[in-house]
Amino acid sequence: MLEVKDLHTYYGESHILHGVSLQVKESSVSILLGRNGMGKTTTIHSIIGLVPPKSGQVILSGEELQTKPSYQISKMGVGLVPQGRRIFPNLTVKENLLTTHRSVKGGWTINKIFELFPRLKERETSMGGNLSGGEQQMLSIGRALLTNPKVLLLDEPSEGLSPIMVKEVVNIIKQLKMSGLSMLLVEQNVSMALELADHVYVLNKGKVVFDGTAEEFSPTIRHDLLSLSS
Numbered sequence: 001m002l003e004v005k006d007l008h009t010y011y012g013e014s015h016i017l018h019g020v021s022l023q024v025k026e027s028s029v030s031i032l033l034g035r036n037g038m039g040k041t042t043t044i045h046s047i048i049g050l051v052p053p054k055s056g057q058v059i060l061s062g063e064e065l066q067t068k069p070s071y072q073i074s075k076m077g078v079g080l081v082p083q084g085r086r087i088f089p090n091l092t093v094k095e096n097l098l099t100t101h102r103s104v105k106g107g108w109t110i111n112k113i114f115e116l117f118p119r120l121k122e123r124e125t126s127m128g129g130n131l132s133g134g135e136q137q138m139l140s141i142g143r144a145l146l147t148n149p150k151v152l153l154l155d156e157p158s159e160g161l162s163p164i165m166v167k168e169v170v171n172i173i174k175q176l177k178m179s180g181l182s183m184l185l186v187e188q189n190v191s192m193a194l195e196l197a198d199h200v201y202v203l204n205k206g207k208v209v210f211d212g213t214a215e216e217f218s219p220t221i222r223h224d225l226l227s228l229s230s
């Protein structure tokens with residue numbers, strides 16, 4: 001489905017990604033872990049064209065994306081739930097959703113988003129800035145779904161949420177996976193991410209230092225690579 005091969009990305013002279021390769025298979029969740037500043041967001045931004053890589057390939061269902069502008073990458077089926085949610089505080093929930101709605105036969109509609117998130121329907125006319133963190137995250141996911149992605153990139157969706165809201169986000173991601181959506185999830189919340197993962201990647205200083213299944217990502221490896229207690 002999504003294949004990232006040997007990405008090298010720079011900010012000016014700073015070489016940030018040193019040959020990152022990863023895959024997201026059909027209807028599966030790959031997670032990308034790593035401590036702060038290791039290059040997770042840069043990887044996501046390189047895939048979606050916000051920070052184009054200097055070399056390497058991003059291939060979605062056989063088509064190369066890495067030379068295309070980000071609006072076209074989005075049109076070709078890569079959705080983004082950005083870090084920090086980035087909703088419009090002065091637009092209502094419905095207006096926020098309308099900013100990305102792209103009509104596709106059989107695809108996501110605003111009504112389907114309201115079925116997935118009944119809470120957003122209740123708050124349809126509320127301003128984005130007046131929503132709770134959890135509601136804003138639902139809105140951000142809803143907006144990304146309305147672009148009808150084949151693969152969804154989620155950058156730290158649990159950031160700043162209460163444990164109860166994190167559970168809700170986990171359930172939503174599980175539901176989306178069951179509906180056939182492929183996802184790449186960047187997370188600091190390792191236990192939450194492992195609950196969802198089919199495949200695990202760990203980044204360290206812009207290099208993939210672990211590439212294996214969730215079962216292979218043992219507590220010892222987890223401890224060694226992330227300096228977390230197992």
Ligand SMILES: Nc1ncnc2c1ncn2[C@@H]1O[C@H](COP(=O)(O)OP(=O)(O)OP(=O)(O)O)[C@@H](O)[C@H]1O
Nearest residue numbers: 011014016034035036037038039040041042043188
């Ligand atoms: N716009 C930028 N200009 C220059 N350097 C940047 C820029 N954005 C990020 N960096 C640097 O690139 C490196 C990777 O950052 P990135 O945000 O991709 O890491 P991350 O793993 O997502 O971390 P976090 O979990 O803190 O978001 C860091 O050293 C960071 O300081």
